[in-house]
Amino acid sequence: MNGRVVQESRWQARRRTPWRGFRLGLLAFPAMFVGSWFLLVLMTLGLGLGVLLFPSASNLLRGQTDLYRRLIERWTGTRIDRPYLPDPERLEDGFKGRFRLLSSRLQDPATWRDYLWTLADPIVVFFTAALPGWLILYGIWGYLCAGFAGEIIVNAGGSDWYGFVHVGPHYPADENARIATVALGTVFIVAGFLSAPRLLAVYGRWGRSLLGPTEKSRLALRVRHLTESRTEAVDASAAELRRIERDLHDGAQARLVAMGMSLGAIEHLLDKDPEKARILLAKTRESSAKALHELRDLVRGIHPPVLADRGIGDAIKALALDHPMRTEVTVELDGRPEPPVESAAYFAVSEILTNAAKHSDGTRLWIDVRHEAGMLRISVTDDGRGGASLADGTGLRGVERRIGTFDGVLALNSPAGGPTIATLELPCALSSPKTSLS
Structure with missing residues (x-):
């Protein structure tokens, strides 16, 4: 049964593939319009008007190519990242700001590669992604010719060729010509369906070669990402230090100061009022226990002992045991990630579990932990x-x-009515269990 379902899904995918490529071919017409408008704006740069129009023209061009990137990824499986270099961070209002934006985008190789795409793609897409759709339509036209369209053409005084078959005056009465037309149309249709997946894949590689980032833009985007992540890491560290200072000042430090004052009072009361000194000692013992508990909580907030001793899998299981919702945890790890990655993953999961308890109104949780690729x-x-x-x-x-900060990503899928699936991925290598516990 499963094999039959897989076979049907493959057939459905093959049946849809030619028309996906055909739709990409139809997109070439608005792309040509966008390219023409972009060229017109470039021609007016010397007049000053182009400086005002260029940002909107380049945004339109980028929007068009972004659409291609999404469709190519969806229909061919070829991922194409946005290649654009970052715009200037601070742009002045008015003509000066637009001139800086113009200068930045003119120096971006991706701008010219997008424009080259609008020029070359109408030709490339016809001979790759869109060609199977045209073959199928031409095959259907052969069926129509053999059925009634050929006779209509002849009666109207016209003459045509279908492949090597002449649709002329004798065509309606020529049974062999009609059979040849049907056979040739069948060949075109079969060729269209069979060639569609490969030609669409070729088109995907073509799109990645021109619409994807160059090494220069890839490096610039990487530098930008590292700069942003470094800034966020510094801000997060500063916020964590402020939290620790606040918790120490408001919690354990205040209790320790109070204990010191109580011990001073006890010292004076030992000879005068031993009973009252004994009561103060009991309260001081309670304060010391509370201070110790607060210090332990503070340490857990910095780096939980179970995470240091047992690893991310057992640490998440410990979180699940304390969670108000019924939680199932599956862990498939052959070793341990690096400590910084473990710590980031642990606190990320802790925050996700806290959000689920506060906002989901659910009753059950499933946590899956594994290392793949x-x-x-x-x-x-x-x-x-x-x-x-x-x-x-x-x-x-x-x-x-x-x-x-660790080049990790968070994906969230939460349709109205549920369920909510939060997935985080962090690149890392696993050490052996023996090494991690030594």
């Missing part, structure tokens, strides 16, 4: 009401920033 992958699923968003959740934004 050089990535630590942790998925947290709840059966709540859904509707979570990275845009609205400051906690999730914090998770994204925390793992972004």
Whole structure:
């Protein structure tokens, strides 16, 4: 049964592939319009008007190529990253700011590669992605010719060729010509369906070669990402230090000061009022226990002992035991990630679990922890009401920033009505269990 379902899905994919390429071919017409408008704006740069129009023209061009990138990734599986160098961070209002933006984008190789795309793609797409669709349509036209269209052409006084078959005056009465037309149309249709996946894949590689980032833009984007992640890491460290200072000042430090004052009072009361001194000693003992408990909580907030001793898998299981929702944890790890990655993953999962308890209105959680293709992958699923968003959740934004320092990514799928699936991935290598516990 499963094999039959897979076979049907493959057939459905093959049936849709020619028309996906055909739609990409139809996109060439608006792309040509966008390219013409971009060229017209470039021609007016010397008049000053182009400086005002260029940002909107380049945005239109980028929007067009972004659409191609999304469709190529969706239909061919070829991922194409946006290649654009960052615009100047601070742009003045008015003509000067637009001139700086113009200068920045004219120096970006991706701008010219996008324009080259609008010029070359109408030709390339016809001979790659769109060609199978045209073959199928031409095959269907052969069926129509053999059925009735050929006779209509002849009665109208016209003459045509279908491949090597002449649709002329004798065509309606020539049975062999009609059979040859049907056979040739069948060949075109079969060729269209069979060639569609490969030609669409060729088109995907063509798109990646021209619409993807160059080495220069890739390096610039990497530098920008590292700069942002470094700034976020510094900000996060400063915020963590402020939290530790605040917790020490308001908690353990205040209790220790109070204990010192109580011990001074006890020293004076030992001879005068031993009973009252005994009561103060009992209260001081309680304060010392509370201070010790607060210090332990503070240490857990910095780096939980279970994480240091047992690793990320057992640390997440410990979080699950204390969680109000019923939680199932699956861990498939052959070793331990680096300590900084473990720490980032642990606190990210802790924040996700806290959000689930506060906002999901669910009753169950499933946590899956595994290492695949050089990535630590942790998925947290709840059966709540859904509707979570990275845009609205400051906690999730914090998770994204925390793992972004390690080139990690957070993906959130939370449709209205649930379930909510939060998946985080961090690149890392695993050490052997013996090495990690030594």
